[in-house]
Amino acid sequence: MPVKISTRNIFKNYGAVEALKGVSVDVHEGEIHAICGDNGAGKSTFIKILAGVEQPDRGEIVVDGKPVHFDSPHASLTAGIATIHQDLAVAPEMTIYQNIFMGAELTRNVLGLRLLDKPAMRRAAVGYMAQLNPSITDMNAKVNELSGGQRQAVAISRALRWNADTVILDEPTAALGVRETEQVLDLVRSLKASGKTVILISHAMQDVAAVADRISILRTGKNQIDLEGGDLTADNLSHYILSGTGDRFH
Amino acid sequence: MKKLIETYGTALAGLALFVFLAIFANNFLSTANLFNVLKQVSFLSILAFGFTFALITSELDLAFANLCSLSAVVIGFLISSDVAWPVAVAAGIATGLFGGLLNGFLVTVLKVPSLISTLGTASIANGLAFMITGGVAFVGRWDQNFLYLGRGKIGSVPVIILFTLAILAVVLVLSTQTRLGVHLQATGENEEAARRSGIDTRKAKMIGLALSGLGAGVTAMFLVANLSSAAPQMAGDFMLNGIAATLLGMTMFTPAKPNILGTFVGALIIVMLSNGLVLLGAQYYIQDIMLGIIIIVSVAVSASVLKRAAFAL
Ligand SMILES: Nc1ncnc2c1ncn2[C@@H]1O[C@H](COP(=O)(O)OP(=O)(O)OP(=O)(O)O)[C@@H](O)[C@H]1O
Ligand SMILES: [Mg+2]
Numbered sequence: 001m002p003v004k005i006s007t008r009n010i011f012k013n014y015g016a017v018e019a020l021k022g023v024s025v026d027v028h029e030g031e032i033h034a035i036c037g038d039n040g041a042g043k044s045t046f047i048k049i050l051a052g053v054e055q056p057d058r059g060e061i062v063v064d065g066k067p068v069h070f071d072s073p074h075a076s077l078t079a080g081i082a083t084i085h086q087d088l089a090v091a092p093e094m095t096i097y098q099n100i101f102m103g104a105e106l107t108r109n110v111l112g113l114r115l116l117d118k119p120a121m122r123r124a125a126v127g128y129m130a131q132l133n134p135s136i137t138d139m140n141a142k143v144n145e146l147s148g149g150q151r152q153a154v155a156i157s158r159a160l161r162w163n164a165d166t167v168i169l170d171e172p173t174a175a176l177g178v179r180e181t182e183q184v185l186d187l188v189r190s191l192k193a194s195g196k197t198v199i200l201i202s203h204a205m206q207d208v209a210a211v212a213d214r215i216s217i218l219r220t221g222k223n224q225i226d227l228e229g230g231d232l233t234a235d236n237l238s239h240y241i242l243s244g245t246g247d248r249f250h
Numbered sequence: 251m252k253k254l255i256e257t258y259g260t261a262l263a264g265l266a267l268f269v270f271l272a273i274f275a276n277n278f279l280s281t282a283n284l285f286n287v288l289k290q291v292s293f294l295s296i297l298a299f300g301f302t303f304a305l306i307t308s309e310l311d312l313a314f315a316n317l318c319s320l321s322a323v324v325i326g327f328l329i330s331s332d333v334a335w336p337v338a339v340a341a342g343i344a345t346g347l348f349g350g351l352l353n354g355f356l357v358t359v360l361k362v363p364s365l366i367s368t369l370g371t372a373s374i375a376n377g378l379a380f381m382i383t384g385g386v387a388f389v390g391r392w393d394q395n396f397l398y399l400g401r402g403k404i405g406s407v408p409v410i411i412l413f414t415l416a417i418l419a420v421v422l423v424l425s426t427q428t429r430l431g432v433h434l435q436a437t438g439e440n441e442e443a444a445r446r447s448g449i450d451t452r453k454a455k456m457i458g459l460a461l462s463g464l465g466a467g468v469t470a471m472f473l474v475a476n477l478s479s480a481a482p483q484m485a486g487d488f489m490l491n492g493i494a495a496t497l498l499g500m501t502m503f504t505p506a507k508p509n510i511l512g513t514f515v516g517a518l519i520i521v522m523l524s525n526g527l528v529l530l531g532a533q534y535y536i537q538d539i540m541l542g543i544i545i546i547v548s549v550a551v552s553a554s555v556l557k558r559a560a561f562a563l
Contacts, residue, residue, distance in 0.1 A: 053445075072445070073446045073448055074448040074449075077448045078448075089440070089443040089446045089447075091439040092439075093506070093507070094440075098432065099443075102443065102449070103444070103447030103449045104448070114429070115423070116429065158447065
């Protein structure tokens, strides 16, 4: 598979904190690429740079063979990358459907004016949510009336709404129960089945082992180890993260 | 039930106020008085629509009333210098719009919190208005066509009321039925979420504050045409009234959120109240006390966005 997104030597400091110290990762088209590492390893920072939320101090991002500069989240979205952030970034006082369609609202023509098509958005929102959490049917409910897991479903639905080539999920199952986690993993697999590229950040090694085609392990701002998925177990992965070496575990 | 009261309670209280004044205030129901009330509502609501748009994006505009006075003075100055009235009106509206854009620039580019930056531009606008007039008012020779905007009638209905209803319809659709409207709202509700969803939040805040300036310019046109004079501070009273109408509006329809329809009904209630107090023979200072109470109580019951805007320092 060709390389979809490639980063070269990405550096990022927050004041005196060196969050990223040269991350170079190749994400192949149509694969599920997991990024693992301890707390504070720089995973979310790396994702924010791919999403245009933060700008790197140095380094290069190449999408489909072309160098890109994401100066805003809008730029990343229009390049076909949709991101679900670890902190979800929902607007709690707005409704489910408004959150799902935020920035990408559906419109219809009324007497020559482009007006919001709220019924269509509500209907489509039910469809997105049903893939993750079929129990929620009132799309007019405010997001602050939802549980943590339900909010996560809203954030994931919003990313799906963009119909992007690449979907990035930063800790999508952190707040989820067993059944909901399984639903998200199914969704990740179905994204792959429909030809999309997925970048998955997770601390849940069994999830990573279950779905990932390729794994990059970050450690203090560098990608220390790059692995092929397939025959890895959760224990193998934990060992790599803890030991920080690429030696095969015996 | 609780939800119904939350949504329509204030509007119902407004209706009760109307019935009360109809029964107890002499003359309240006379056609002349009712049209007078609606005329005052026109000035107040157009101004307050602008303030509402700024507040929807979580920014406070404390300059709108002084910008309105400045725009009025610009119109008066140009007309009394024999400039064609449409040109003078265009310049006056442009003055308001420019003031709003300046506020937007200060907030989004220079990152001066709106509470402070608009306080600054309010003072600048006030100074400029006095500078242009030399402290006195422009009165006298005005084109009849221009005065028609503020004084004309169709049948017995003042045209300004019809203009206001048309403006209400446009801004209502803009704020609730367009992508721009939800982008303004999303920016005010959670700026970072809006930005990450691809919305240009700086542009949204710029537009919110620019609309506030535009409202000031448009109101200035109607005020000058109605009074056939232009003076610095002529819109001064609209400052607290406009804020009160908007905040009272936040207790209606979409509770805790600034909204155009709420602002309009808020303006209706506040003008009715002032009018009724006069008719009932209350002392002039009672109005200020009522306004203060309305502002405080409205914020206490509803205003999360307002608190965000005011404390985003
Ligand atoms: N906005 C910020 N300002 C200052 N420092 C930050 C900021 N964001 C992240 N950091 C720091 O950068 C480093 C990397 O953080 P990051 O959030 O990328 O880690 P992570 O791998 O996602 O961790 P976790 O598994 O806990 O989500 C940490 O040391 C963190 O404290
Ligand atoms: Mg993280």
